[in-house]
Amino acid sequence: MPTPRRQVLKSLAATLLAPAFARAQAPAAPVKLAMVESLSGPFANTGEAVYRNLLWAVERVNQRGGIKLPGGARPLALERYDSKGQPEEALAALRSAIDDGAQVVLQGNSSAVAAVLVDAVAKQNERDPRRGVLYLNYSAVDPVLTNERCSFWHFRFDAHADMRMAALVQVLRDDQSVRSCYLIGQDYSFGQAVLREARRQLGVQRPDVQIVGDELHPLGRVKDFLPYAAKIKASGASAVITGNWGNDLTLLVKAAREVGYDGKFYTFYGNALGAPAALGEAGVGRVIAVADWLPNLPTARSEAFYQSFRQRFPRPQDDYVHMRMQLMIEALAQSIEKAGSTAIVPVARALEQAQVTLAGQAGTMRAADHQFQQALVVGQMDRVGAPGVRFDVEGSGYGFRVVRVIAPQNAELPTTCRMVRPT
Template sequence: MPPRTAIFLAATALACASLAIAQPATAVRIASLDTMSGPMAGLGLNILKSFQYSARLANEQSWAGAVRFEIVPFDNRLSAQEALSLLQSIIGQNIRYVVQGASSSAVGLALQEAIEKHNGRNPGKEIIYLNYAAQAPQMTNARCSYWHFRTDANSDMKVAALASYLVGQKEVQRVFLLNPNYAYGQEVSRAARSMLATKRPDLKIVGDDFHPLGLVKDFSPYIAKIKQSGADAVITADFGADLALIVRTAREAGLTAVFYTLNGNNFGVPSAMGAAGQGRVKLVSAFSPNSPPLVGDPLLPGFRRQFNEDFINGQGHNALLMLAQAIREAGSVEPAAVAARMSGMRFQGVNGPVEMRSSDHQAQQPIHVLSWEPVDGKTVVHDQEGTGLGWKPVAMVPAQAAALDTRCQMKRPP
């Protein structure tokens, strides 16, 4: 062995040993980079509290051994430009982990690209992006990144699960598509048209409308158009304050169509629909609060006791479970070592086993179809927002059936 190589290997071994010795005092700071002001503030602040709660549980229960987690909030104001500006501050503070999702896939895509460029230019100072809710399919397809890990299902997976469910719902004959006008909403519209044509060719799409994200104050023209179309079902990727306003407007207008949502459990939406949404609002989600093992778990009631709000961030909780396991198994808090462990990892999530697929870093897990129904202590144990109603499991698409092929050509570090 050449002398220089031997010296390098010895130095590397010494550095690793030093890290292992120093690790008990390590604190891992995680930037929560989401919307915490403006029209989506309620959702963003609820998510922030859930990350802080999950981090506290991780610390108390030593998920990552002696390593401790700290959540550092950053308000991106629902703006990709603001998120990129804050990313520079995050880099300057030497924060190496970022969670984001509730402030849209437009922010997520910009963040993903910026982190990819930063990591390519700064080896040894990499940042990992943990995406718990930004669902745009291209994030794990054509625009995938080795440093991006999505614990939620992407919107194509959710629409595929919904299309499979609708095969057995022959009473649904006329569907209206209503979505926010940016990458995520456009992808949901495209996927719905394609997948419904394949699995329900008898079903007619009677409308396909888009609206600006977070800017519409009156959705009555959109609801009037849905009523005029004769739709008996609406498929929407809307979330947060927009979805709450849509559901409230539909209720006031007497629209009887069933809403199939990808984000119906978002903060504020259950209160907006109340009893009027019973049996008429469905949720397609990777998180099912009334499915085992969560029914008897203290996670949801503990959060409600502390914050007087509902825990809806199951995929964010999964992100911390995955991160903690990777740190523990890698024996390191360095993103390069942690990313290598998370790629292809299998771990136990809130609703059961999850695989972080190595080819595209898209979590593989079951997709649930849930219906807004009264609490009965059996099928619906946890209500939401004090309404006396919660999400009843009505169907479940197994992980293998929910999996979709990927077009990801991931550039991996040497």
């Protein structure tokens, strides 16, 4: 029988060991990711579509055991913050995310929002490095974000506007049916950059093409695009070039159909979020879109990737999958593991060197400006079942046949970035 002294010692040991045992049994603290996006207002559908992509990517990492770190594996946790598509709201969302312990901010739908986040993240990391964050951008494609306004804390995983335009014009250059173009875009930094680069590239690649319209409209505030569509038709333009996205694109192409415009649309985002359904038969053979990946890319691994997304999100209206968002989360997971830490400077340095592959698609982060380098594809809208169109978009009956693949080395453009790195 134990003596009273031994009983006291055993009780004391149990008391001292209990917290350590509880910590060992407790779930590992997650690495918090904060998605800052429009979840209300005119572009809410774009935010929800992005969330599905990011959620799927995070689930894939967690299903294989999470992030492997020296102290044990840690899961990723994705949290949502509504920016309402406004820079001021995005800043408030960023502050909330940091207060909630987020270590990585994810945003992309709006270059205007991206610009304020780049500055705000840099100031946060300088002012309070213990609560520093990295900013991963999957869609904000104003070229200045990885040129004049590049930041060590910002990484872009989409091709910027000039890269996308170069890919589109490669196809337009060979399309001799296009004799005149109408340029239309959203009136903010990204839309202005698209139109500026369209003018420049047409001057170089197709100087014979006449620009018969050049117009900017308010972002997210136009409810009736019929007056714009009427001007496009009246101009006699054989093609429209636009970087419009979300409802601004869907309403534009719907109005064009209603006025009977029969020219082509060269778009950045005409392959999703209601645009194909809005055009219907009027878009067959006439809508061209550039992307980092398309579901009808003719490879077995690409098809399996797309099919697995459709199994996860079976509703036709949820059909909006982007390879770049998957590669982005894979690159982040890889970089945290390589750094052996969630500290933002080691992770950023590892992310600068990231090389990632998924479902046969590959990409590399360029350290000079933090612009991801990957292949681009250009597709043309057609009926599902037509040659090269096995999968449609959002249950519309229309999909995109791949007509051009641009290798990463051919999609790459020089940068003017002068990166300032922490010492």
